[in-house]
Amino acid sequence: MKVLHTADLHLGQILYQNYERGDEHAHYFKQLMQWCKDEHPDVFLLSGDVFDIQQPSSSTKKAFNDFFVSLHRECPDMAIVITAGNHDSASRIQADSAIWGCAGMRLVGMMPSVDDGKEWMEQHIVRLKQGYIVAIPFVRGERKAMLQSILDKIADENREGKPVVMMAHSAVTGLDVTGHSYEIGTLETQDLSSFGCGFDYLALGHIHKPQTIGHQDDSMLDEVTYTAPVARYSGSALHVSCDEKYPHTVSVVDIDRHGGNVNIRQLRIDELRHFYELPLDGSSFNNTEEALVAVKDFCDKYRSGYIRLRIDRKAPRPSDFIQQIYDILAVTGDEVRYNPKIIETGVETVITENINKPVFAVADLQQMDDPMEFIEKIIHLYPQFDLEKIREDFKEVESEIERHEAAEAVETAKKKK
């Protein structure tokens, strides 16, 4: 069985609150179409995070519809299976599944939380001439017993020893989370064993770096063969953030038989816009004039891409610095795009003289979601307050909110009964 595995499209993503990425996704779709035509996979798998937000715009929905209708028309013999990720609205994906089912495509948005003994298993099983697909969308917590019962059912049926592929959208223990730094500490990981036994290939989504669990060193090989079972992230379609500095690929997976060999080839995705940090030589700007000249030079030379600046933290920044950059970029017509979160270099100095000088840019402020982060940066302006005390107070408020929410949940549950 030959599988084309991709994930984490994040269609409709808007970067830096400013830039739509529709043309970048269109460029990816074009490559995907060509690969499907050239490679003739038996099945196309998209393992979650189809959309970036729960309610994508109509133009984003249109891009999705147009692409998958034409993909199905161009490759009518290729099965298409799409599952919901944590970014997707599970119920919306599920609601559309009946329509796409008319074209023989399988969309799976939800999984029941308990084995209700009815027909729940069938919506997750796709039976192909060449093998089986178990389509599992993003679920909170683990469903080991339920997944195992699906795999057991397939094992009973699978007299010919056809390959079995399972799809899931989850963080598996032992992975490389480069580019996901914002999630470290909060990333809930699941042990590989919680997906059950009996699949040959686990087609994962959620982590954006292409990688095979337990074989991280082989992540970037063009081609490699393992003995089943294998669990792999295909990685995302595009750089979803500027920290994802690795190449993005789709995986073409060939499985010869159940329990046999799994051959993985990676096809490199050409991205329409690349990410750059200025200065390009890895140093940093000593003053903002230098930075502005470099931005202008970049526009003239590269004409396209996402840029982020590295500036020495001692360099004074005029209040209209960001506006000056946007003015320079305007001539490129949004082809060169600016990430306003500056990378500050140099030693963090204790502020004694310029005590009223803010220690962060407005852009930093826009991207802070923890109020303590803000307070820590300005606490020196308020010597009368004790940082530890404020921290404790915040914790108390947080736990009070948690208690309140828990009590409310109990009330709602009672009312339902």
Ligand SMILES: [Mn+2]
């Ligand atoms: Mn995800």
